[in-house]
Amino acid sequence: MTPARPVPRVVAAALRPPDPHCYGHCSEPVRPHPVTMRLPGSLAVYACPGGVVSVSVYAEWAARDPSTLVLRELRRRASPARTVLRRDLRLATRHGPELGPDPERFLAERGGEIPVRVVYWRRYPVRRGAVVHRLFACFRHGRGTVRFYVAPDSDPPARCPACRRSSRSRVTSTGRSARARS
Amino acid sequence: MPRRPRPADARPARVSIVLADWCPHCVPLSDVRARRLARQLRVPYRRLDIERRAEVRVADRIVRAHGDWAPDYLIPQVFLEWTDGRVDHLFTGFSEQVARTRQGWTDLFRSAWLRRLRAGGPR
Numbered sequence: 001m002t003p004a005r006p007v008p009r010v011v012a013a014a015l016r017p018p019d020p021h022c023y024g025h026c027s028e029p030v031r032p033h034p035v036t037m038r039l040p041g042s043l044a045v046y047a048c049p050g051g052v053v054s055v056s057v058y059a060e061w062a063a064r065d066p067s068t069l070v071l072r073e074l075r076r077r078a079s080p081a082r083t084v085l086r087r088d089l090r091l092a093t094r095h096g097p098e099l100g101p102d103p104e105r106f107l108a109e110r111g112g113e114i115p116v117r118v119v120y121w122r123r124y125p126v127r128r129g130a131v132v133h134r135l136f137a138c139f140r141h142g143r144g145t146v147r148f149y150v151a152p153d154s155d156p157p158a159r160c161p162a163c164r165r166s167s168r169s170r171v172t173s174t175g176r177s178a179r180a181r182s
Numbered sequence: 183m184p185r186r187p188r189p190a191d192a193r194p195a196r197v198s199i200v201l202a203d204w205c206p207h208c209v210p211l212s213d214v215r216a217r218r219l220a221r222q223l224r225v226p227y228r229r230l231d232i233e234r235r236a237e238v239r240v241a242d243r244i245v246r247a248h249g250d251w252a253p254d255y256l257i258p259q260v261f262l263e264w265t266d267g268r269v270d271h272l273f274t275g276f277s278e279q280v281a282r283t284r285q286g287w288t289d290l291f292r293s294a295w296l297r298r299l300r301a302g303g304p305r
Contacts, residue, residue: 017278055277067252087253092274097293098286104293120256120277 004040004062007116010106012042014099015059015118022048024125025134025153030054033137036144037073039066041117045137045146050157053135053148056121063114067091070119078148079161083135084121092118125153140165192266194299196220198228200241200249201258207275207283212258215287216273219260222300232257250274258283 007015020030025048032044041060047053058070067089074089075081094116096107107115123135131152138147138160151158159165197220201208213229220227230241245251248269249259260273273290276282290296 017276017282020278057278065251090252090254090256090277091250092256092277093250093271094274095272097295098273098290100289101292101294104289104295108294122277 002063002114004060004064004066006040006042007059007061008103008106011061011094011096011099011103011116012059014103015057015094015116017046020046020054022050022052022054025052026050032057033139033146034144035077035146039069039073041066043070043073045139047137047139051136051138052153053123053137058119058121059116061114061116064117065091066117067119070121074121074148077146083123083148083150085123088121088123090120090122092120094118123150126150136160138163138165192264192268194223194225194262195265196226196228196263197223197272198230198244198261198263199258200230200232200245200260202232204233205257205275206280208258211280211284212260212273212275212287215291216258216260219272219291219296222296223262244269 016032022028022030028048028050030046030048032046035043035045037043039058039060041058043056043058045053045056056074058066060066071084071086071089074084078084096104096112125132125134133150134153136149136151136158138149139145140160140163141147147160147162149161197216199212199216201213203209217227230237230244232238232241244261245255245259248261249271250256256274256277258273258275259271262270262272264270273286276286
C-alpha cells in the first residue's frame with residue numbers, strides 16, 4: 001500500500017478556500033494557521049481575529065481515511081480532549097477533475113489512483129441559556145502549535161485555560177507568520 | 183474518481199447523488215449539475231434524499247461502501263455506477279463555501295476526465 005504523503009503544492013493551492021470569512025460570529029476574514037502534527041499531511045486552523053475557529057482542515061495524499069489519526073492528534077491539542085468528537089469530523093475525497101486542470105494533470109500523471117483526503121473538523125457553537133459557547137484557538141504555545149478550548153463568546157474575549165491569555169492578542173501575534181506561509 | 187482499470191466493455195450505468203433539500207450545496211446547485219452529468223453520459227439519474235426514510239438507507243449504504251463515510255457525513259456526494267457493478271465516488275461538496283462547491287462542479291465539467299469519458303475513451 002502506498003504510504004500517505006503531504007499534499008503536493010499544486011493541489012494544496014486548489015484546496016485553499018479563496019476568501020474565507022468568520023461565519024455566524026464576526027464576519028471578519030479568517031486566516032489559516034498551520035499546525036505541526038505527527039502526520040504526513042498538513043493541518044490548517046481557520047480562526048478569526050477574535051480567536052473563534054471556523055473550521056480546521058487536515059489534508060494528505062493517501063489511499064486511507066485518516067480521520068481516526070486526525071481525531072487523536074486534535075484531541076491532544078484540546079482542553080479537554082472530549083472537545084473533539086468523532087461525529088464532528090467529516091471526510092472528503094478530492095480526485096483531481098474537480099480541482100482544476102493543473103491538479104488534475106498532476107494527479108493523472110502520477111497514476112491518478114491515489115486521491116487527496118481532506119478531514120474537516122467543525123465544532124458548532126452551543127447556546128447555554130443566553131450565552132453562546134464557541135470553539136477558540138490559542139496559538140501562543142510555540143510555533144506550529146495550537147490549543148483548542150470552548151468558552152463563552154464574551155467581551156473581553158475568553159482566556160486560554162492553558163496560558164490564561166486572551167484569544168484576541170494570541171491570534172494577532174501569529175497572523176503574520178500564517179500570512180507569510182500562505 | 184475512477185482510476186482503477188476496468189473491463190473494456192464496462193459503461194457508465196447511473197449517476198446517483200446523496201443530498202438533502204435543506205443543504206445549499208445540494209439543492210439546486212449539485213442536484214442540477216449531477217442531473218446534467220447523467221444526461222451528458224446518457225444514463226439514468228438517481229436522487230437519494232437523506233431526509234426520506236426509504237432513501238436514507240440506500241444513501242448510507244452507498245456512502246459507507248464507496249464514499250466519504252463519517253457518522254455525520256458530508257453531502258452532497260455523487261457516485262457513478264458502471265455496467266460491471268462497480269461504483270465510483272465522483273464528488274463531495276466543499277465544506278468551506280457554496281461558491282467552492284460550484285467551482286468544483288465547473289472544473290469537473292471542464293475536466294479531461296469527463297471529456298475522455300464522454301468520448302468513450304480510457305477511464
